[in-house]
Amino acid sequence: MPPENDPETGPETGTDSTANPAQGADVYTRLRAAILTLDLLPGERLSERALEGMLGASRTPIREAVLRLETEGLIQRKGRVMRVTSLELAEILEAFEYREHIEAAVAQLACQHATKADITRLQKILDAGRQGADAAAWFEIGSDFHILLAELSRNRFLVRAVTDILTRIERARWIMCSLPSARDEAHDEHSQILRLIELNRPEQAAEALKEHGRGLRDILAESLSQRSRAGLRARGVDIIDRA
Amino acid sequence: MPPENDPETGPETGTDSTANPAQGADVYTRLRAAILTLDLLPGERLSERALEGMLGASRTPIREAVLRLETEGLIQRKGRVMRVTSLELAEILEAFEYREHIEAAVAQLACQHATKADITRLQKILDAGRQGADAAAWFEIGSDFHILLAELSRNRFLVRAVTDILTRIERARWIMCSLPSARDEAHDEHSQILRLIELNRPEQAAEALKEHGRGLRDILAESLSQRSRAGLRARGVDIIDRA
DNA sequence: TACGCCATTATGGTATACCAATCAAGAGAG
DNA sequence: CTCTCTTGATTGGTATACCATAATGGCGTA
Structure with missing residues (x-):
């Protein structure tokens, strides 16, 4: 390996002379x-x-x-x-559409399989993230919640689907991470979803999840709308309308 | 590259002396x-x-x-x-469960987006595969139908999901490819699904798709059941019950 | 001035050598 | 005969050299 002189990314590359496993x-x-x-x-x-x-x-x-x-x-x-x-608005909207259907399935199956212990465990995680968490940690918790929820479905394919779709959306979420007001709201919605699953109300849980997703989607679509493009472009971010 | 002498996989490796791009x-x-x-x-x-x-x-x-x-x-x-x-019965059943939900979403969205031309095009493909096709070509068509159907949803994530899940199931389907009786039945079911989408009956189309999947799942579960394991093991195929 | 052709270069594709760690087999002791 | 320790072979991880080609920029011509 050629010697690494520029500070480039950060404190990396400080390894030894031979191969660096793992x-x-x-x-x-x-x-x-x-x-x-x-x-x-x-x-x-x-x-x-x-x-x-x-x-x-x-x-x-x-x-x-x-x-x-x-x-x-x-x-x-x-x-x-x-x-x-590239960030493509159409693709992001498709992702949310897909997510609605996936999480509806999650809600239904979670109602069938979730135990009381599962619910309390998830609720604890939710509450733990409520106080004192920066923006980054905040939607880390948001992602975790949706993935943990998917695991309650006891279907590994749904877990993978949720994980994948969250990855796809993550950059868009990062762009609009400057809205801390949504945090408490998210906590309440998450808790409500959990409660509906606990009460074995698959239809309502699915609807709550869909609504939750739609809310995020709308905030996001607004953040990526024409009116907000200028600020993003200043940060170097460009959004494509049609690809 | 060392000289390739054994007929091993087939007619491959007959390349030139240097690197073989693509x-x-x-x-x-x-x-x-x-x-x-x-x-x-x-x-x-x-x-x-x-x-x-x-x-x-x-x-x-x-x-x-x-x-x-x-x-x-x-x-x-x-x-x-x-x-x-490994082939794991539990995983395959999860795959079918997942597929049900995915294809229900496909049905709903396909009803919204499919044009008359889409339907006739798909029906043509279906009919073309009806006569004279060996087992291999037969479920090639089966896969294609479900993927093309997914494309009618106009949602690339659903297309990917269907493609992925068909890959997961494919080996299991291959095992039970010795049942040609199911072919006409599949054709009829596929046509019926297409008709329901054409008539804009999302609920019924979803139900038909689910039923179609369940039928395949049951045949498959039977093929992989204890009673049939012996023949499979003779071919070297082993199925795991719990992993 | 603008467009198209050609040389240079940068890049991904491939093959391969080296290394550390793991696995397996065999030898030796109890 | 069994268990254990040692040793050698196998394997994935990494680094790197080579090659064909696509990308790029410059030059010449219309």
Whole structure:
């Protein structure tokens, strides 16, 4: 590996002289984080060689990470060029549509399978995240809740589906993370959903989840609307209307 | 690359002396096919070096293919060892449960978006596959129908979900491909589903799809039941009850 | 000035050497 | 005969060299 002189990404690459095992997963994690936090901008071009320097690893683990992120939809290849997937309004709306259906299924199955212990455990997590949490930790908890909820369905495919779709939406959520007012509201809605599942009301739980998702979608659509584009573009973020 | 002498997989590897570009995708396709057709048995251990010889490519494209198949759930890694994912009855049943919900969503959205032209096009494909098709081509058409149907939802995530879940189930379907009687029945059910979408009856279309899936699931569960295990084990196929 | 052609370069695809860790088999002791 | 420790082989992880080609920028021409 060539000597790493530029401070580039941060405190990385301070490894030893030989191969650095298990660094492959780390490369994946860091690259993924860089994309999700918009450290790498949507639409930005990537090259394996550049990432090699940026992440302090050779092309092999880079390639693995890129391949994974490609299947997650965070990176796209068009011929030989490789870019961070652009934010496309239409796709995000499709994602929310999909999510509605998925979480309706989750609600129904969770009602069938969730135990009292499951509910209280989830409620505890919810309450724990209520006080003193920064924006980043806040929607970390939001994601966790939806994934944990999916696990109550006892269906691994639904868990995967929820996990995947949250990944897809995460960058958009990050953009509008400057709205702390929504936090308490989210907590209440999450609790209400949990209660409906506890009461074995699948229809109502599904409806509450759908409504919850729609609320987020609307906030998000507003944040990405024409009127708000200017501020985003100043931060380097560009949203595509039709691809 | 070492000279390839054994007829091993088939007519492959007859390339030139230098690197063989775009062979990476081919390696993926062939390895995937080998797994789905049970040429590589569920639970069978794999090694990158062995695959290197079997597929006539170096470890780099092998690694890429393996990584892809891992995300598709066809290969699993437990620590350092890598195996073809075992057939697990519980997982297959979960897959069908998931599929029911996914296709209900497909039905609903397809009713909203499908045009007359879409319906007739799909019906044509269905009819074309009716006569003279061997078992392999038959459930190729079955898969295609469900994917094309998903595309009528105009939601790329649903398309992906259907594609994924069909992949998961495909090996199980392959096992019970010896039941040609189901072919006409499937054609009729598919046509009926299409008709209900054309008539804009989302509830009934969803129910028909669910019923269609349940029928297949039951046949499949029967094929994988204790009573039928002996014949399968003779072919080298082993099914796990609880993992 | 604008458009298209060509040379250079950058990039991804491939093959391969090296390493550490794991697994397995075999030898030796009890 | 069994259990354990050692040792060697196998394997995945990593780094890197080579190659064909697509991308890019410059140049020449209309």
